[in-house]
Amino acid sequence: MTLTIGVDVGGTKIAAGVVNEDGEILAISRKPTPARDAAKSVQTVIDVVNTLKDSYDVSAVGIGAPGFIDNARSSIILAPNVSWQNEPLAMKVAQAVSLPVFLENDANAAAWGEYRFGAAKGRSSAITVTVGTGIGGGVIIEGNLLRGSYGFAAEIGHMNMVPEGLLCGCGENGCWEMYASGNALVRVARERATKSPKLASRMLELCEGKIDQLNGYMVTQAANDGDPAARTCFQDLGRWLGQGIADLAAIFDPEVFVLSGGVSEAGDLLLGPVRNEFEMRLTARTLRPLPSIVLAKLGNYAGLIGAANLALQ
Numbered sequence: 073m074t075l076t077i078g079v080d081v082g083g084t085k086i087a088a089g090v091v092n093e094d095g096e097i098l099a100i101s102r103k104p105t106p107a108r109d110a111a112k113s114v115q116t117v118i119d120v121v122n123t124l125k126d127s128y129d130v131s132a133v134g135i136g137a138p139g140f141i142d143n144a145r146s147s148i149i150l151a152p153n154v155s156w157q158n159e160p161l162a163m164k165v166a167q168a169v170s171l172p173v174f175l176e177n178d179a180n181a182a183a184w185g186e187y188r189f190g191a192a193k194g195r196s197s198a199i200t201v202t203v204g205t206g207i208g209g210g211v212i213i214e215g216n217l218l219r220g221s222y223g224f225a226a227e228i229g230h231m232n233m234v235p236e237g238l239l240c241g242c243g244e245n246g247c248w249e250m251y252a253s254g255n256a257l258v259r260v261a262r263e264r265a266t267k268s269p270k271l272a273s274r275m276l277e278l279c280e281g282k283i284d285q286l287n288g289y290m291v292t293q294a295a296n297d298g299d300p301a302a303r304t305c306f307q308d309l310g311r312w313l314g315q316g317i318a319d320l321a322a323i324f325d326p327e328v329f330v331l332s333g334g335v336s337e338a339g340d341l342l343l344g345p346v347r348n349e350f351e352m353r354l355t356a357r358t359l360r361p362l363p364s365i366v367l368a369k370l371g372n373y374a375g376l377i378g379a380a381n382l383a384l385q
């Protein structure tokens with residue numbers, strides 16, 4: 073069986089794994105990301121690959137990296153979290169490890185992993201919506217990963233949902249991720265805890281009264297414990313997500329949506345409101361089969377496995 077190495081470049085750590093054709097990870101190597109030093113980040117990718125390459129006979133390397141990737145899948149145009157700008161990553165790694173290297177956007181790689189081996193396995197068309205600090209996505213239609221003419225496709229977190237809405241890190245106003253991401257959940261939870269403390273007693277208990285320390289895990293915990301304000305936050309978040317997913321369904325008509333990322337760990341707390349809103353908003357909903365909305369299965373390894381499998385091709 074052919075083996076490849078998949079690399080997942082994150083803002084805090086770089087993980088690489090030897091993966092077989094069935095999407096099984098045979099070995100893993102990890103190192104912290106020297107995120108402020110572009111050259112050292114490249115070297116860390118090389119180091120984690122070399123660590124594994126010494127022990128396994130691998131045929132190629134796939135890298136899932138954050139940011140914008142050129143259409144040739146060889147250079148990073150911009151990845152602010154890792155200080156990369158016009159970085160010819162694939163070429164540098166290929167020269168250093170003497171293997172073919174394939175580069176892909178990390179959200180696309182994760183979507184591909186879920187499509188081949190995870191929650192969307194066996195489906196023809198699937199969209200992964202990654203709800204973390206922001207919103208990322210990957211669109212696979214009839215077996216093809218959508219990259220776009222210039223390599224910029226599926227930046228779904230920056231769909232404009234609210235004209236003149238909240239200012240996003242991308243410089244525009246009203247992007248979807250300003251309302252439906254983990255950061256949005258925490259922002260709204262802090263507002264609710266400040267304005268309606270009686271309804272947020274469990275959240276306040278978990279953050280020991282320090283509202284600026286309230287995080288997504290605490291909001292999820294409080295909602296699971298029945299905190300009314302925290303539950304309302306998930307209903308709000310679910311509504312925003314359901315609306316955006318209905319828009320994506322109107323455009324792409326996939327069989328399944330896969331929800332992944334840290335916020336998806338809230339499970340039914342999130343899925344219920346998302347499905348409700350989605351079913352109310354989907355265009356032509358009385359005439360058509362409804363796509364399913366499911367939780368991701370591969371967790372943090374989706375990107376690594378997806379990148380490895382893309383390199384196989």
Ligand SMILES: [Zn+2]
Nearest residue numbers: 230240242247
């Ligand atoms: Zn934006």
